[in-house]
Amino acid sequence: MLSARENVMAILKGEQPDAYTGILEYGTFIDDPQRVADACANDGEPHPDSWGVSRVWLPGAPGPHPVITDENKVIKDIEDWERYLVPPDMSAYDWSMAEKSAESIDRKEGFAVLYCSTGLFERSHFLMGMEDAFCAYMENEDEMKEILRVVADHKIEFIKEMAYHAHPDAIFYHDDWGSKQNLFLPPATWRAVIKPLQQEISDTIHDCGMLYLHHADCICEPIVEDMAEIGIDVWMDVIPQNDIVGIKQRLNGSMCLNGCLDNPYIVTDLDDEASIRAFVRESLDKYLPGGYLFPSVNPGALSDPWKREVTSDEILKYGRIWAQEHPVA
Numbered sequence: 001m002l003s004a005r006e007n008v009m010a011i012l013k014g015e016q017p018d019a020y021t022g023i024l025e026y027g028t029f030i031d032d033p034q035r036v037a038d039a040c041a042n043d044g045e046p047h048p049d050s051w052g053v054s055r056v057w058l059p060g061a062p063g064p065h066p067v068i069t070d071e072n073k074v075i076k077d078i079e080d081w082e083r084y085l086v087p088p089d090m091s092a093y094d095w096s097m098a099e100k101s102a103e104s105i106d107r108k109e110g111f112a113v114l115y116c117s118t119g120l121f122e123r124s125h126f127l128m129g130m131e132d133a134f135c136a137y138m139e140n141e142d143e144m145k146e147i148l149r150v151v152a153d154h155k156i157e158f159i160k161e162m163a164y165h166a167h168p169d170a171i172f173y174h175d176d177w178g179s180k181q182n183l184f185l186p187p188a189t190w191r192a193v194i195k196p197l198q199q200e201i202s203d204t205i206h207d208c209g210m211l212y213l214h215h216a217d218c219i220c221e222p223i224v225e226d227m228a229e230i231g232i233d234v235w236m237d238v239i240p241q242n243d244i245v246g247i248k249q250r251l252n253g254s255m256c257l258n259g260c261l262d263n264p265y266i267v268t269d270l271d272d273e274a275s276i277r278a279f280v281r282e283s284l285d286k287y288l289p290g291g292y293l294f295p296s297v298n299p300g301a302l303s304d305p306w307k308r309e310v311t312s313d314e315i316l317k318y319g320r321i322w323a324q325e326h327p328v329a
Contacts, residue, residue, distance in 0.1 A: 004109045012211075012233065014253050014291050016328040019320035020284070022296025023170075023213065023234055023258050025312075027113040030166050031101035033093035034158060035115060040064035046072075050088035053126045062300045068129035075128040078140045081147050085127065087154040095165040102166035114168040114210070116155070119175025120194055120201075121184065123151045137189055144193055152197040156204045163208035170211035172236065173201070178218035180241050187222045195226055202231040217259070217298055221247060228255035237298045239263075244287050251292070258294040260287045263301035266311060273310050280314040288322055295319055 002010060002018045004026040010017040038049045046054045046067060054072045057064035070076075075084045105112040118126060124147065125133035136144050162168060177194070178184050185194070205212045217237035220227065224247050227235060238244060238259040248257065261283050270276045284295055295315050302308045 005107075005111065008111070008294075011291065011294060012256055014328065017323050019316065019323050020288055020293065020295055021316055021319050023111075023256075023294045024113070024172070024236075024296070026110040027170065027172075028105045028110055029113050029115050029172070030098055030105070030162070030168055032098045032114065032162060032166070033095060034088070034090075035117075036097070037088070037093070038117075049126075051123070051127065052086070062303060066126045068126070073128050073132070074126075075132075075147070078128070078132070078136045078143050081143055085147060085150060087150055090154075090157060090161060093161075095161065098162060098166040102168070107169065111169040111211075112166065113213075114159070114162050114166070114171045115174075116159070116171050117174040119155075119173060120148050120151055120197055121177055122175050124148060134184075137185055137193065141189070141193060148193065148197055152201060155201055159201070159204050159208060159210075163210070168208075168210050170213055171205050172213045172215060173205075174215045176216050176218050177220055177223070178216070180218060180239065182219050183222055187226075190223060191226060195230065199230045206231055213258070217301065224251060224255070234258050234294065237296075237301075240283075248287075248290050248292065253290075253292050256292045256294060257287075259296050259298060260293065261295065261297055261311065261315075263298050266302060266307055267304060270307070276307060276310045277314040277318075280311055281318050284315070284318055284322055288319075288326070291328060 007017045007019060008023055008026055011020065040047045040055050040057045042057045042059060044056060044058050046056050048054055052074045053066050055064040056067045075081050102112050124144065159171065177190065183190065202212055211233045212231060213234045213236050214232045215236040217239050219242055220235065221242045228251055232255055234256045236258045238257045240260060240262045244257065244260050266276060266279065270279060287293055297308055297311050299308060302311060
């Protein structure tokens with residue numbers, strides 16, 4: 001019998017697990033001062049984050065979202081960006097909460113996880129709005145590289161500080177690079193502007209002894225080899241609008257996938273327990289061959305508590321059966 005931690009590592013390495021389950025089921029997020037500083041009240045009112053971005057969390061919404069106007073956008077002129085962009089000052093952070101939080105996590109069984117939201121692409125459109133950001137990526141590539149250099153440097157400094165104070169086992173890094181239909185940026189632009197800096201961030205994560213878990217519940221199919229190349233250990237919350245079977249063949253074990261269930265389909269089309277469990281088994285039969293997969297639900301996309309509980313329970317049960325009936329050669 002493997003421990004929870006050993007079971008995760010077996011899937012990561014393509015070895016025999018006791019069960020195929022999601023990776024974050026065994027992770028506990030560390031409290032950290034940046035998340036506390038950027039907390040947004042669920043009151044429908046605008047609240048600035050540590051970069052000065054206005055965010056609103058509407059009652060009933062899964063989380064806060066930026067609300068960018070010509071008046072409140074941080075970067076009002078891309079060619080004069082240095083006048084506007086001021087990264088957060090981490091010297092004022094109290095790291096004791098991270099230290100205490102990390103000490104309470106049982107590392108023998110699970111993982112201490114650092115949550116790192118708003119990656120390079122998301123921060124770029126938070127700072128100036130989606131329309132201005134898209135135009136700048138196409139027309140002001142040099143300026144965008146300079147802006148993202150500042151953002152990446154801040155990310156790298158934060159990761160190093162958290163590693164020093166709390167020693168996370170993994171980082172849950174959040175940056176959606178696409179929609180449910182396609183990448184937001186042409187692959188060539190992503191490779192020219194995002195990828196080099198993301199490589200530095202990935203190298204920092206690994207130098208600090210962490211696994212790199214990258215959340216992107218969107219289309220990333222055109223750049224999956226790049227994601228593996230820069231060192232992402234697990235692509236989190238993969239959606240089936242990607243060709244998951246084809247992607248696994250292309251990756252050949254060079255990067256694990258987490259997720260892969262069609263959560264919105266469960267929400268809108270499945271109304272009884274039997275159909276949910278049957279759909280989970282069908283999905284695992286389709287996507288688990290070849291291993292290197294953590295089947296899981298995305299809590300944000302599968303918000304119905306009852307459906308989430310049934311889905312997670314069937315993943316755990318059938319994931320164990322599947323592992324036993326399909327031993328790794």
